[in-house]
Amino acid sequence: MAIIFAYPKNEILAEKISSRLNIPLGEIVISSFPDGDSYIRIDSNVKNKNVIIVCTLDHADNKALRLFFLAKNLRTHGAKNICLIAPYLPYMRQDKEFHFGESVNAKFFAEFLSVLFDSLITIDPHLHRIHDLHEIFKIKKISTLHATQKIAEWIKHHVENALIVGPDEESQQWVEEVAKQANASWIIMKKIRHSDNDVSITLPELTVTNQIPVFVDDIISTGTSMITATKKLIDLGFKQPICVTVHALFDDTAYQTILQSGVKQIVSCNTIKHTTNQIDISELIMNAIADH
Structure with missing residues (x-):
């Protein structure tokens, strides 16, 4: 059995997937304490379930730590598998040490996500010197979709x-x-x-x-x-x-x-919420979910 969670500001896409595929939409609370520390709470049963998280990763630095806490919390409460739907995948343009001492963040961010998730669905990552996401990710199931x-x-x-x-x-x-x-x-x-x-x-x-x-x-x-x-x-x-x-x-x-x-x-x-959105990619994602 599967359940889907929407990271804040990803509700529209998550609700569309939930409705069309008849996957229950779970409830989570993600907020901050007065001192800025993150607060994460799961209000749905995830034990032995295949969990889907919808979280596009623009402004990834503001989301990464909370995504880490959420994935760890889901594991703690018995999630069987966790699939990340990240329509936009960041850091892919930083795929080389262009100048001495620069961080190859495409590789390092891939390592970070690989520890947390069993599968990944993304759309048109910026592949240049890296030709396939499996070159840098250790996640076995990856769906690289194209718009x-x-x-x-x-x-x-x-x-x-x-x-x-x-x-x-x-x-x-x-x-x-x-x-x-x-x-x-x-x-x-x-x-x-x-x-x-x-x-x-x-x-x-x-x-x-x-x-x-x-x-x-x-x-x-x-x-x-x-x-x-x-x-x-x-x-x-x-x-x-x-x-x-x-x-x-x-x-x-x-x-x-x-x-x-x-x-x-x-x-x-x-893939990222914006006033210019006119092309819907939800169908691509829904077709890929069956393989995860």
């Missing part, structure tokens, strides 16, 4: 005559698949990142058409790449582009800055 089909469906139904634009060479395989499923043409930009807020963009030779550029990327945080590329495309005579992302990591300031650069619309999957 390409959902994104392609949204583009197909909402953008007429789209030109899919990839942010860099790394994105080509991903962008090509989205374009194929959306029946759209595509191009790839060349990007050199000098710092978080300093990016050089080179576009391939383009003939201006009436196509609508649609940037597709797995993560948008500062939006620097999108802003730089948007200005170049508009200067060439293209229509205002649309930005589509899996994980909306940008804050309100970055969101407004991207829009003010000339972007017509920003759309995201609901």
Whole structure:
């Protein structure tokens, strides 16, 4: 028998999964004492049950210790297995010691989660130098899901005559698949990142058409790449582009800055709660739960 728990601010996705799969929704209390220490209480019976925790891991530093306490508490009270549904998996861009002394946090965070959970479900983790999550995780059951089909469906139904634009060479395989499923043409930009807020963009030779550029990327945080590329495309005579992302990591300031650069619309999957959420990935997760 299974039971599902929603980490705070993950209730919408957890309730949707609970309702559609007829899995009871458990009750937990996660709060703070006046001195800032965490308080965790499980108000549902978990003995000999397969437990599912829904907790997307944006701002992971604020969640990790409480997630540790919750998982340990569930074990203490007899949970048989614990599956973590983390639609967004953090630290994956920190997959290399770029400068001497830097922490390879992708590896270390994977080790942290591997101690706590029996299985993991996530969506489009940022895989670059790490090609498969099993390279850094010791969790046996991992479902790495992809939002390409959902994104392609949204583009197909909402953008007429789209030109899919990839942010860099790394994105080509991903962008090509989205374009194929959306029946759209595509191009790839060349990007050199000098710092978080300093990016050089080179576009391939383009003939201006009436196509609508649609940037597709797995993560948008500062939006620097999108802003730089948007200005170049508009200067060439293209229509205002649309930005589509899996994980909306940008804050309100970055969101407004991207829009003010000339972007017509920003759309995201609901892996992280944001006003731009228009693409629902809950079906992907529900299909994967059966294997866990």
